[in-house]
Amino acid sequence: MQRRTLGILLAGSLFAATAAMAIPVTPDPVRDSPANTIQISWSHTTRSDGYVDDTWWATRDRCAPDYLGERLLCDAVGLLARGASRTFEAKMSDDMGLPLADRWGLMTAKNSPFIMSAHVETPLGIAAVLGFYRAALEKRGWSEDDGAVVEPDRAVVVFTTSDGPALLRLARQDNTTIADLSLRKPLAATARIQPPPGQVRLLLGNKTDQAADITVNEQTIRLAAHAGEKLIDSDAAADKLPDSQKIDLQPGKYNVTLKLAGSAAQKRQFEVAANETWGLLVGPEGAPLPMRLY
Structure with a gap:
């Protein structure tokens, strides 16, 4: 029962x-x-x-x-x-x-x-x-x-x-x-992560298993899987980035788009000022992971 x-x-x-x-x-x-x-x-x-x-x-x-x-x-x-x-x-x-x-x-x-x-x-x-x-x-x-x-x-x-x-x-x-x-x-940070005087330096990396496209104001850069994935861990890691993953910009607002194959594009607008250095990683599911480094 x-x-x-x-x-x-x-x-x-x-x-x-x-x-x-x-x-x-x-x-x-x-x-x-x-x-x-x-x-x-x-x-x-x-x-x-x-x-x-x-x-x-x-x-x-x-x-x-x-x-x-x-x-x-x-x-x-x-x-x-x-x-x-x-x-x-x-x-x-x-x-x-x-x-x-x-x-x-x-x-x-x-x-x-x-x-x-x-x-x-x-x-x-x-x-x-x-x-x-x-x-x-x-x-x-x-x-x-x-x-x-x-x-x-x-x-x-x-x-x-x-x-x-x-x-x-x-x-x-x-x-x-x-x-x-x-x-x-x-x-002062190491010279290779410092921006040119009066400008902004943007360092790009990809933490995912897929290639990713990062577009900054209509300039698109293709990053292989895991390219520069440790750039935000230390200045030494950022120093090792190839020139193709470094962009020098004027101060201002920038539209940024991240795209992984098979995922929807993610868009952000960032404001940056003179003499700043930023790292931007492609994170899980294409999420943008921005971090000010200097």
Whole structure:
């Protein structure tokens, strides 16, 4: 009798689960946005002369289910992913000394003898992200300089810190706020990753198993699988890049498109200033992984 009852309950549960899988739901951007999966990478370089270089990058997918059963699965998996995300965020903030805006979908961070920087992409609006950074950086003892530029789709704020001047740039693109926070250190980088005076240097690499095309303002460069994949790990790795994977640009805004075979093209617009060096990696599923190196 007990076996029969158990069988009936199991069958009923399976029937209910199957039925739930077929019940359509209305998309809810707020509820369905938590991370469903998270990919994290970290590298640490040390030398006998005390040189230390830490690099982080992470991406996470978002769940937008069409059916109730998919939403239930998203909720369960997302709960685990958010736990891992909180652990990662706390560790990165402690190790790097830079805050990480909430609901991020992609982030990169660098702490080298030349610079401390972070790039974050989040669906939060400009005002919310700017408010978060102002509060978080004030707690760290950073003071905001006069003359901040705050517009509906962008913001530029300069801070004074005990380690030198720092810069926060925000831009709104396609329902995403892109935040770039950087503090350049006094030590000069190696000459081969420094840009020509007054210009910007962009270094390109590919972490995937497929060839990738990177287009920067109509100039397209084909990268073989894993070409320059370690360029953001250290200045020595960046120095080894061939000239074909280096582009010198004028300061300004640039449209960048990344394309892997069989995947949809991913597009971004980046703002860069004079005397900056950036690395741009083709990440998982063609995701662009930008990182300020100098």
